[in-house]
Amino acid sequence: MALASSVIALAAGVPLGVLLGSYSGRSKRALVVINRTLMGLPPVVVGLVCYMLFSGVGPLRHLRLLYTVTGMVIAQVILLIPLITGSLEAHVSTVAPDIRETALGLGLSRTRILLLLLNESQYQLVSAYLLGLGRAFAEVGAVSMVGGAIAYKTNVMTTAIMNYTNMGAFTTALALGIILLAISLVLNAGVALLHWRLER
């Protein structure tokens, strides 16, 4: 599930990040501020909004998404897109002016310039993805509210940790926590390795 959310968020967040980073119009600053605000969205707020939309009285109730994996993925995608957009925007903004000027001087098209910007952001692309994936694994607020932590269906590691803790099964909860930490370690080691290889 975390994989699905992060891949979907990447597909939407990367183009947004490149476009926002290369954009230099008047409203850029406002858009960046809005995105940064969304980056700080508390997961429970996203969970709450999705819950209200999907629930029996919400406008999207006929989609029957509440307490489903699809609903959880949607909530996480909303949470992750600003994160990935922001991470790419920050990098693209720093290199875009020089790249744009050089490419225009060579007579390259706008599309080519966007592709060049994407090509210059390879490392940020991977680290943004892993950032999103890590967040998707770790957050509990959105998935528990939308998913409801139904056993064998919408229960994920973080919601399981909460359940075990409430039941007093601290050892199991702690074991799951350690597994989550190990996943995070593997992801971050992956980023470090990749960075090291790209730098050479």
Add this chain to the structure above:
Amino acid sequence: MKLPPITKTYGSRGVLDLPALELEDGVIHAVIGANGSGKSTLARILAGVLVPDGGAVPRTGRVGYMPQRSYPFRMSVLRNLRLTGAGRDRAMAQLEAFGLAGLARQNAKGLSGGEAARLALARLLMEEYSLLILDEPTAAMDVAATLLAEELLLQYQARTGCTVILVTHSLTQARRLAGQVLFLRDGHLAERGEAGELLRHPRCAETRAFLDFYAL
């Protein structure tokens, strides 16, 4: 080629205020002047990447432009040269001419400043233009690379007959390459004229002071 009057202000600060100018077709025009005199601003406006106060300067024909900080794209040196669509053989021949053939497969990101500048010039000169704008193309090059680049630029100009705007700090370079010299001071055109004449007998006191300073 006729240019309209050009002005550029940032906020309330005017950085460029030029009268209508005529560029001589097929001639290298050196633009000289102190730091901050507006040389790069002029180059960027003529290249169409910066819009002056009165709206963009109309472009005639194809314009090639090498910015002061030309960007080596994250790909092999050879692929950098093929960005505009050139075939492999032609790109390799160009790298050979610019003394970069040994670096063809290396990622351009790893080049030294002087190598990156040579790459930028080699990449730009793959195509033909009616107006070529170079902003301090040899500033990062050593003496040997500078002389090679100058030679290749002269060959290119003779072959294509393009008009060239060459922003440079080097008076000796202006003397070696340019037919016309435009001297900028604080965003104004202090003096312009035929290169040999202007650099030997400047009429304007500011140009004279500038030349004397560099002659030291």
